[in-house]
Amino acid sequence: MSKCWKKYLLWFAQEHIEFRIAEIESLLSLFKIDMRYDEKPLNQEPFWLVEFTSETDAQLLASRSVSLRNCIELWGRANSLEHLHSTLKAKRDLFVPHFHSQKSFKIEVETFGKHFSQNEKVSKLETFDYLPLQGKVKLKNPDVCLQYIEYYGNKHLNPPELPYEIFFGKLIASGLRQLIQKLSLKTRKFIGNTTMDPQLSLLMANQAQIQSGDIILDPFVGSGSLLVAAAEFGAYVFGSDIDYLMLHGKTKPSRIKQKKRAEDENVYANMKQYHLESQYLDVLISDFTTIFWKPSMQFDAIITDPPYGIREATERVGTEKSNYVVSEEHLATHVPAKIEYGIPIIYRDLLVFASKHLKVSGKLVCWFPVFREDYNEECLPTHPCLKLIANCEQPLSKVTSRRLLTFEKTRPPSIEELNIEYSTIQDFRDKYFTIREESRKEKRLKNASLKKENWEKYMTNKNAVEVHK
Amino acid sequence: MKLLTHNVLTSKCIRGVTVGYPLLIKATNVKVSEVEFKPDFVAKVLPKIEWDVLANAAESLGHWQNLPKELPNNYENDTDFLKKIHRVLLEVEVIQGELICPESGRKFPITNGIANMLLNEDEV
Numbered sequence A: 001m002s003k004c005w006k007k008y009l010l011w012f013a014q015e016h017i018e019f020r021i022a023e024i025e026s027l028l029s030l031f032k033i034d035m036r037y038d039e040k041p042l043n044q045e046p047f048w049l050v051e052f053t054s055e056t057d058a059q060l061l062a063s064r065s066v067s068l069r070n071c072i073e074l075w076g077r078a079n080s081l082e083h084l085h086s087t088l089k090a091k092r093d094l095f096v097p098h099f100h101s102q103k104s105f106k107i108e109v110e111t112f113g114k115h116f117s118q119n120e121k122v123s124k125l126e127t128f129d130y131l132p133l134q135g136k137v138k139l140k141n142p143d144v145c146l147q148y149i150e151y152y153g154n155k156h157l158n159p160p161e162l163p164y165e166i167f168f169g170k171l172i173a174s175g176l177r178q179l180i181q182k183l184s185l186k187t188r189k190f191i192g193n194t195t196m197d198p199q200l201s202l203l204m205a206n207q208a209q210i211q212s213g214d215i216i217l218d219p220f221v222g223s224g225s226l227l228v229a230a231a232e233f234g235a236y237v238f239g240s241d242i243d244y245l246m247l248h249g250k251t252k253p254s255r256i257k258q259k260k261r262a263e264d265e266n267v268y269a270n271m272k273q274y275h276l277e278s279q280y281l282d283v284l285i286s287d288f289t290t291i292f293w294k295p296s297m298q299f300d301a302i303i304t305d306p307p308y309g310i311r312e313a314t315e316r317v318g319t320e321k322s323n324y325v326v327s328e329e330h331l332a333t334h335v336p337a338k339i340e341y342g343i344p345i346i347y348r349d350l351l352v353f354a355s356k357h358l359k360v361s362g363k364l365v366c367w368f369p370v371f372r373e374d375y376n377e378e379c380l381p382t383h384p385c386l387k388l389i390a391n392c393e394q395p396l397s398k399v400t401s402r403r404l405l406t407f408e409k410t411r412p413p414s415i416e417e418l419n420i421e422y423s424t425i426q427d428f429r430d431k432y433f434t435i436r437e438e439s440r441k442e443k444r445l446k447n448a449s450l451k452k453e454n455w456e457k458y459m460t461n462k463n464a465v466e467v468h469k
Numbered sequence B: 001m002k003l004l005t006h007n008v009l010t011s012k013c014i015r016g017v018t019v020g021y022p023l024l025i026k027a028t029n030v031k032v033s034e035v036e037f038k039p040d041f042v043a044k045v046l047p048k049i050e051w052d053v054l055a056n057a058a059e060s061l062g063h064w065q066n067l068p069k070e071l072p073n074n075y076e077n078d079t080d081f082l083k084k085i086h087r088v089l090l091e092v093e094v095i096q097g098e099l100i101c102p103e104s105g106r107k108f109p110i111t112n113g114i115a116n117m118l119l120n121e122d123e124v
């Protein structure tokens, strides 16, 4: 049976563009949706021209996408208004069924890359008087929402006189942009210094292909931002972290204006704030180098942002002293000593842990810091049971970035694969701190020369003034 | 700490401990808090649960509600049964108390519902 493909316009938010393709591909695979490109998407453009075989597929995709703003059933596309009108007039029969005296409607005008006043927008619509519009106009939640979009390119300076592209169609579904607002860190009860922003957290949950009823873990949970996102999609969440004060909400407040943390700040309070408390399982205070999960425990996904040792310490419990024993009298109140837990070892442990504690086909989604100029795929962590299925870069500065890695567990590990002792990856901080040191030095030198310059200028002026006296 | 969590923890990582399962529970404050009942989820996790361990833990906290000593067959459609299990797994919570390693006797304090599983530097 041949399928009937229909054209749709996917309109994206121009934020975190690097994650767009990976997110959509992940969701297509999660929902087993067939989608084909009508035209190969260009990286920087906010829209894709695609085809689906059913409207429900398009709706399903939008219902989970964080990058997507709108999905529009495409009725016409042209590079001039006249051309658009003639296309639409020729297809009149096709969209007549959408207009009905009982159906309220609205037409939205969007101009991308160039600003128009409300009046200008309304006058653009007047040329559509041939549309068989019958129902009442309703601005809020109309039965039918039509969209007219003019695209002036994405280089916002000096847009052209006329749009490059014009689109017209019917809005089918919207993405999850509102959820980003709802989870905003500005209004979140409990945050830490390294809390992940909601959009990236949701993107991570989508890379993990969270399904309702999944059990997931973040072993470096901090304030639990990744748990919140996963729980939004129906996951039941576990977290663990070495930081006692963090999990009990007793660290110094992370908001500049806040003097003291509230009594009940913790991961659970965040879940409650978003009415997700039923998805909360537990958080444990635990060092990732001592695993308390029973050997047969399998998670549906592991989503995490391990410490890189820039904004927070990378530590584990331990001591360099040999034969050291904590004395009996200090046992109850003893705070364990910590030693350095380097990046290569953290990622080795994380991948070995995932190979053991993920279900087969489950995903490990984690960030990995890199030096941009040194980067190639070979410097990423690997494990024989984990297949890298997505890898997106988020630049952090000119020289550094972090990569969002998605691994899929392909098979259970052998005994040797559970005891991998080496790590081939580099500690990116070796270079990070050297470069920072250099740039600090440069800055000092620059400041010094600037000062000297200013001083010289000042002196010449002063002398000049004195001469004139 | 919920009993679902207790069911999947072991202290095997302590030096010299071979099984470390199940951990003993000593509770001084237990709370039952309402969690939305999702029968599918309960049915899905049940196969991963050690039934005896759950039974003993719940009984020691006084929350077993006369459930059978053995996991019955065909529980998937038995809503009453799933509801009771839901309560035991997700609603009963140890707020203050201790988890105790069955082999070494090492104690892990639970404060405000959060278990502290940190070992000291001389134990790792």
Ligand SMILES: C[S@@+](CC[C@H](N)C(=O)[O-])C[C@H]1O[C@@H](n2cnc3c(N)ncnc32)[C@H](O)[C@@H]1O
Residues within 6 Å of the ligand: A192, A194, A195, A196, A219, A220, A221, A222, A223, A224, A225, A226, A240, A241, A242, A243, A246, A286, A287, A288, A289, A305, A306, A307, A308, A312, A313, A314, A315, A316, A317, A341
């Ligand atoms: C980048 S932060 C994660 C922040 C988290 N995503 C959030 O929403 O707040 C890394 C976390 O790892 C924790 N951590 C550092 N070393 C650890 C260790 N050895 N075992 C477990 N957690 C550790 C830190 O306490 C910190 O909370």
